Structures are given as structure tokens and as C-alpha cells.
Amino acid sequence: MTELIPLLGCIFISFVIGSNDASNALSICIGSNVVKFNKAVVIFGFFVFLGMIAQGEKVMKTVGKDLLEVNISILGVSLIVSALLIAFSNWKKLPLSSHQVIVGSLAGSGCATDIAVNMSSLGKIVFSWIISPAGAFIFALALYKIMEKTLSKLPLFRLEVILRILLVSSGILVAYNTGANELATVLGGPLYAGLITTKQASLVGPLLVFLGAVLLSSRVIETVGKGITVLDPFSGFAAQFGAATSVLVFTSLGMPISTTYCIIGGIVGVGVLKGMGTVRFELIKKMLISWVLTPLSAFALCFALSKALQHLPKLSTWM
Secondary structure, X not given: OOOHHHHHHHHHHHHHHHHXXXXXXXXXXXXXXXXXXXXXXXXXXXXXXXXHHHXXXXXXXXXXXXXXXXXXXXXXXXXXXXXXXXXXXXXOOOOOOHHHHHHHHHHHXXXXXXXXXXXXXXXXXXXXXXXXXHHHHHHHHHHHHHHHHOHHHOOHHHHHHHHHHHHHHHHHHHHHHHHHHHHHHHHHHHHHOOXXXXXXXXXXXXXXXXXXXXXXXXHHHHHHHHOOOOOOHHHHHHHHHHHHHHHHHHHHOOOOOOHHHHHHHHHHXXXXXXXXXXXXXXXXXXXXHHHHHHHHHHHHHHHHHHHHHHOOHHHHHHO
16 A cells, blocks of 8 residues: 555656656747647657667666665655656746756655665766756757758758758657656656566556646746747757757766756757847746756755654554
């Protein structure tokens, strides 16, 4: 019966991840008017599934085993708190890193219950959070410069057709990374705690993410796709492909990084080249504050909740 708590958290957060992280793959395509929402979410769902089964294993191991030895009580508190924080962020129309929430929650619960947290693994993860958006910024900036010297010389109609194809392709790569990295972060704990099998993770997880994308993703898509800077297919592709490249590099290393913040890094890189006046720095400032407060808040909430649960006699049997 106690296993239901982390499983419910896992189900909920997988669903909410679709609502939040679908924006990473869909927002630029939709914001640039390249593809309609309904068609985009179908493409998204398929490639989330493909990414999960093809390359999700390394990130699941990092989160579910290397960071700390998870158990049912840690997972129960961490996944429920993570899901609620992500859902709240989605409601407020602010993109949030599911990785930061989950890693912060796991570390907080582990410290509260005297489970050793591998500080070396945690340090590598935090370092990856810092470097990956900067990498996306640089990749996007460089790609935009290259495209200006090559593709921009093509006839307008031909250029538009090529850019639309490239933009959808980069969205597909981001969706793939969502399965291989974002979803794998959620499922790593339950997998290594023995609550689910690899087959169940590969089938049920992507389905829940897809449902979340269909039902709840439109609010964050609006913020990322149109709220930071004005995007066209040309700049949209440079931003999205730069971000996707950065995420793919870190996924191959088994690092759970934020696709959300890589996308934002790519968009800012393009916006800077288009002119500093085109970037809405007030929104960027709010996102940076969220980037710092998110893991700290998740850590503090889970630490406090886990400590409180330890002192409740009726619940001490599952702690």
C-alpha cells in the first residue's frame, strides 16, 4: 500500500512534465506559425517515446542510483512535492526545470532521512545546469551567423520551405531529448527502487507525458514561443537547434539537464544578435530568479516535510 504514494507522484509528475516540457519542443514551431498545435503534439509524443527507449538509461541511472540510494519514503515526498511545484509554475505561465525540482527534492529528502547524497554527482549535475544553457546560447548564436552567410542568400520562397523543414526537425530532436533526459529523470528513482520495470517506464511514461502535452501545455508554449523575443522560422530554428544540440551532448554524458533553460539560452542568443532591444530582459530576470530558487525551494520543502513525517507516529511505518 505504501508503494502507491511514490507511484502516484510518478504518474502525476510524468503527466505534468508533458504540460511544462512540451513547450520546449513545440513553442518555437507554433510561435513561428510553422505547425499547428494538434499536429505538433502528436509528433512530440512519438519522439518522446523514441528518446526514452533509445537513450534514457544513462540519465535514469544518474538520478536513481548515482545521486543517492532511493527508497519509497524519499520517492513519495520528492515526487509529490516536485509535481505540485511544476503544476504551480505551469499555472503561473512560467517555464520551470523539472530536473532542478526533482534533484533538489531528492537531495532534501535524502538529507532529512540521513541517506547519503553523493556530493560529487550533485556537483556535476549543478555544473551541467550552468554550462548547458551557455552552450545552447553559443550554439544558437554561431548557427544564426552561419545561416546568415549561407541560407539567407537563397531565394525567399526556397528559404522559407527549407527553414520550415529544419525547424520541425529541430523540434523533433528536442522531443527526443525530452524522453531521453526529462522523462528519464522522473522515472530513474522508481526504476531503481524496484517500483517499476524498464518496460513499464518506456511505455507508460511517454503516454502520460503525451496526455499532459495535449491537455495542459498551451499556457507555457505562449510564454516561451512569443514572450522572450519575436521569432521567425529563421531565428527560431537557430535557437531551437542550438538548444537541442546542447541537450543531446549532456544526455550522452548521462547528465539530467534542463531542456527548458537550454531553449531559453538559445532564444536569448538569437535575440542578442537581432538586437538587444528585442529581448525582454524583465522576463529573463524572472526566469533566472526561478532558476536559483527552484532547486533551493524544492530542497527546503522536502527536507522539512520529511523531517515532519518522521515525527508523526501514524506515518512512521513507511518512513
